[in-house]
Amino acid sequence: MEKTVWVSFDQLEAFMVDVFKSIGVPSEDAEICADVLITSDKRGIDSHGVGRLKPIYYDRIVSKKIQRPVTDFEIVRDRAATAVVDGHHGMGMVIAKRCMEMAIEKARTYGLGMVAVRNSTHYGFAAYYPMMACDAGMIGLTGTNARPSIAPTHGVENMLGTNPLVFGMPTDEGFPFTNDYATSIMQRGKIEQYAREGKDCPPGLIIDRAGNTQTDSVRILKDLVNGQAALAPIGGLEEETGGHKGYGFATVVELLSAALQQGSYLKMLSGLADDGSPKPYALGHFFMAIDIEHFCDLADFKKTAGDILRQLRASQKAPGKERIYTCGEKEHIAGIDRKDKGAPINDALQKQLIDMRNEQGLIQYRFPFEA
Structure with a gap:
């Protein structure tokens, strides 16, 4: 047991x-x-x-x-409010933190700062970096492409990564608004967690090349690597349920994670060479900071943001539901519960x-x- x-x-x-x-x-x-x-x-x-x-x-x-423990952080293009960085397959978290710091610094001067990265590696949970911007009194935004996982709408081949598009916004509450989630219904990290726990995935979220649903978590992880399984985008497998919307957002992240910095994309991110041996993933990220004080008083923004979130939570609940949450609230509650x-x-x-x-x-x- x-x-x-x-x-x-x-x-x-x-x-x-x-x-x-x-x-x-x-x-x-x-x-x-x-x-x-x-x-x-x-x-x-x-x-x-x-x-x-x-x-x-x-x-x-x-x-x-396939990953270098010592990070060679190279700034290959630096303009007033923007920059492009090559991470040379170093530590993604180190690369990402420095990039968001650069974006914040640029935003203090120009109101907006954006840094794009190529040849990076997995940078951990995405909200970490927009939260840095929130701590600096700014709005933060990040996205990253990833190993092929999501099938395009009406397709069965894994092409796009789980590609999160993540915002962080400061509020007058004890925690910022953060919407950290993949553009697929289920993401790899959750499947890995299910596999560790010996659990199956819910049906209808992962399909094979024949269009059949898969639920075996261990098999799914293997089939995602060999291209025999794909994740459904947010909204599901069909246009009728809005799957094309999740597919569209995943594509936005792919474009911003690759085209701006001329990095790798789609199947190029498989982590496998032609002979099947491992190779660096060469991920792309982007980071944006928006200095609120260039638009309005920070305290006023926080108050309005907090009012919006509080009114959402106070709205009428569905029958049988105890409460309504806003993004970042459950994580805040978990932090309190887990503190000790x-x-x-x-x-x-x-x-x-x-x-x-x-x-x-x-x-x-x-x-x-x-x-």
Whole structure:
């Protein structure tokens, strides 16, 4: 029987820093990477937290050798309010944080700042970066392309990534408005979480080349890699349910993540060379900051934003529903609930943590699930 154990955020973050350092990530960069991951766990987004340490970062550096632990951050074009960066397959979180910092700095002068990136890697949960803008009194926006996953409307071949389009806006409440989600109904991180937990995916969200639905989480992850499965875009598989809208938004993100910086796109992001061997994913991202003070008083914006959200939550609820939420609220609630509990670590993740610890000789760590 599976046993989930809660592990403190402090221990997990310290462990992740040491793991990153042990595989060649510089100390300051390791702290950035660990902060992005643990912030995801703190917000209840288990699909993008410590559970991704081994498969998305550790393995790609250590065994697959398709990601560089030391980040060569190259600014290839720099204009007044814009810039283009080449990440040279370094640490996506490090690249992304520096890019949003650049966008914020430019926005202070010009009102708007935008930075586009090519040859990057997975940058963690996307809302981290718009939240940086919110902390600076600005509106933040980011998007990233990803491995082929989503089928275009009326298609069955995985072509587009899960391609989130994420905004962050400050409010006068205790948390900003953040709409962090993929442009597919189901995203890879959630499928990975289901696979770790031994659960099937809900039917109707993933199809094979024959157009049949798939639910086996482990098989889906394999078939997404070999091109035999595809995710449905937001709205579903048909135009009648609005699937073309999710498909359209995913395409917007693909265009902004590749065309602006002349980076890789669609099948070029498979992570596989012609002979089937692993190769860098060469992801593209974009970051925008909008300085609210160039438009109106920041306090006035926060008050109006808060009023809008409060009125939405106070509107009439559907029968049987206890409450209405606004974007970012559930993550805020999860943060309060988890503050003293930490993150839930199931059997599969426990094994991953122990394997990394033993492989890197980090013998100073002993976890609660080993008691």
